[in-house]
Amino acid sequence: MTVTVGSSREFSNLANTHPEWHEAIGSLFEEVVAIRRDLHKNPELSFQETRTAGIVSARLREWGYEVTENVGGTGVVGLLKSGVPGPVVGLRADMDALPMMDEIAADYRSQRDGAAHTCGHDAHTAILLGVAKLYSGKGLPCGTLKLIFQPAEEIGEGAAAMIADGALQNPKVDLMAGLHVHPTLHTGEFSVTTAEYSCAAVDIFELEVKGKGGHAAHPHQTVDPIMISAQILVALQQIVSRQVDPLDSVVLSFGQIEAGSKATIIPNSVLLKGTVRTLKPETRKEMPERMAAIASGIAQSFGGECELDYQFITPSIKIDGSARELLSDTISELYGEDALKISLPSMGGEDFAYFSQEVPSVFFRLGTKNGEATAFPNHNTRFDVDEQAFLYGISVLGLLTYNYLKKNEGEKG
Ligand SMILES: [Zn+2]
Numbered sequence: 001m002t003v004t005v006g007s008s009r010e011f012s013n014l015a016n017t018h019p020e021w022h023e024a025i026g027s028l029f030e031e032v033v034a035i036r037r038d039l040h041k042n043p044e045l046s047f048q049e050t051r052t053a054g055i056v057s058a059r060l061r062e063w064g065y066e067v068t069e070n071v072g073g074t075g076v077v078g079l080l081k082s083g084v085p086g087p088v089v090g091l092r093a094d095m096d097a098l099p100m101m102d103e104i105a106a107d108y109r110s111q112r113d114g115a116a117h118t119c120g121h122d123a124h125t126a127i128l129l130g131v132a133k134l135y136s137g138k139g140l141p142c143g144t145l146k147l148i149f150q151p152a153e154e155i156g157e158g159a160a161a162m163i164a165d166g167a168l169q170n171p172k173v174d175l176m177a178g179l180h181v182h183p184t185l186h187t188g189e190f191s192v193t194t195a196e197y198s199c200a201a202v203d204i205f206e207l208e209v210k211g212k213g214g215h216a217a218h219p220h221q222t223v224d225p226i227m228i229s230a231q232i233l234v235a236l237q238q239i240v241s242r243q244v245d246p247l248d249s250v251v252l253s254f255g256q257i258e259a260g261s262k263a264t265i266i267p268n269s270v271l272l273k274g275t276v277r278t279l280k281p282e283t284r285k286e287m288p289e290r291m292a293a294i295a296s297g298i299a300q301s302f303g304g305e306c307e308l309d310y311q312f313i314t315p316s317i318k319i320d321g322s323a324r325e326l327l328s329d330t331i332s333e334l335y336g337e338d339a340l341k342i343s344l345p346s347m348g349g350e351d352f353a354y355f356s357q358e359v360p361s362v363f364f365r366l367g368t369k370n371g372e373a374t375a376f377p378n379h380n381t382r383f384d385v386d387e388q389a390f391l392y393g394i395s396v397l398g399l400l401t402y403n404y405l406k407k408n409e410g411e412k413g
């Protein structure tokens with residue numbers, strides 16, 4: 001394996017501005033890349049990350065961390081204490097892969113059929129292990145570092161399971177940070193939103209429209225649920241355009257419609273399935289009621305009825321203002337002000353949200369695009385990352401931790 005460290009100009013500059021960080025991160029880079037490629041070859045689906053968790057645990061132990069395994073299923077928590085009073089910084093990586101094919105050309109392509117690291121969680125795990133090794137050598141200035149390796153992000157369940165299993169307690173975490181690799185940004189670039197919420201709350205719903213079936217040639221003898229559904233589909237979009245503040249964001253999308261068995265039969269019922277995405281919790285809370293009112297009003301006016309089954313799944317990520325400021329200062333300190341881009345919130349979901357509900361948190365994107373091979377979007381069969389970006393991920397998470405601990409030295413312990 002050939003790995004060139006710090007070929008990019010910005011990381012090389014750290015040799016002048018932060019020589020200690022440059023040397024420490026440069027010397028662990030090759031190992032981190034090897035870990036990432038091994039994980040990439042051996043992807044594991046949500047809640048099945050036993051091999052990955054085993055590798056994480058073994059490395060953490062080797063580097064002097066206290067390790068707790070099987071937290072919330074296959075999750076791992078690593079703890080490093082400085083012995084000097086100070087706060088607790090929590091850093092999170094997700095470990096799961098997606099149930100799809102890996103079609104990258106590299107020799108570290110997935111060796112498992114139907115499982116692939118096409119969201120980059122292999123990179124997240126490797127980067128966080130890089131931070132682990134960095135601090136095992138360097139030591140913390142004060143306080144405690146808690147590394148949280150979570151399972152099952154792709155199904156939105158791993159973070160909640162780890163929290164329920166006590167991952168944020170003993171010791172209690174004071175600041176949480178996490179990142180996601182992103183091919184819309186170049187290596188050496190980062191982005192964070194200035195909004196209060198970063199990724200959307202993800203909810204799903206099923207709306208059953210009930211009518212009265214019959215012959216398609218005699219519609220007057222039926223209550224046609226397909227016709228009613230068509231009007232409900234259109235009317236529900238007006239929650240987004242007429243009932244919600246235009247400066248707030250809501251997405252209401254239908255992904256599945258099930259009805260009927262033949263062109264000449266009006267069915268008894270129609271099932272509409274979809275997803276709702278919101279940023280503000282108060283907007284989210286109102287959605288089921290708004291949808292039910294419109295859908296039943298329309299159904300009843302045509303002699304039908306409907307039932308809404310609305311499931312709240314993942315909440316939105318809440319970004320703490322002072323944590324964002326610290327991130328922004330840290331990135332500027334390392335790579336200059338231009339390295340941090342401002343992004344709009346995403347209406348996609350990310351279950352880091354659960355941590356952000358419990359602890360002041362910051363979540364940011366790490367640029368991983370460097371040429372055609374690394375320009376494919378997340379969840380694409382050809383998704384891959386520029387491994388040079390790990391240098392940036394490790395240095396920013398590392399220095400963010402250092403800066404937070406130094407700033408709050410002696411406050412807890
Ligand atoms: Zn994903």
Ligand SMILES: [Zn+2]
Pocket residue numbers: 119120121153180
């Ligand atoms: Zn992801």
